[in-house]
Amino acid sequence: MSVLPEQREAWPISLGRCDIAPDHLTPASAHRIMQTHAHWMGSPCAQRRAALHYLVRTGRYVLDSRRRHLRVSFPHLEAPLDFQCDCAAAEELATILDRTRTDLDVVIDRNVHPDMPPLPCATLWSA
Known part of the structure; x- marks a missing residue:
């Protein structure tokens, strides 16, 4: 067989x-x-x-198309921090960081992968 x-x-x-x-x-x-x-x-x-x-x-x-890749680059860190979260949380956090921390670089894109760690406390940033 x-x-x-x-x-x-x-x-x-x-x-x-x-x-x-x-x-x-x-x-x-x-x-x-x-x-x-x-x-x-x-x-x-x-x-x-x-x-x-x-x-x-x-x-x-x-792969879930509703998730977003959130990259936060700090001036004193060599490597950026990469997270995955829903679109609303990514946009809300990016808006807050843009107002409060002008030294940070925040990028949101669709290059999310399930192996990316989730954004800590993401529910705080979801509307």
Whole structure:
């Protein structure tokens, strides 16, 4: 009996090793990784990133178009802070920061990814 490629399980994946990205994924193995790594809270995880990329690429996961990427750049920090939040929260926070902190650079765009950390206390900025 022949097995279709999408039914075949990928070689064993080290589910506890977040630093090792799997080379070959199937829908089943990618879903299993996403379920196993559901606890993810912003730390780098190569397995979850690879599984999510595979699921988005194959149309099995659709990114939420209502979310926004909020980037806040501070003059004294080398790297900007990146968050995801709803559009209303991003715009409200950007407006407040623009009035109160002229030294900050705030950018809102649609380049949001589910692995971006959520904006802390986002409900404070939603109307």
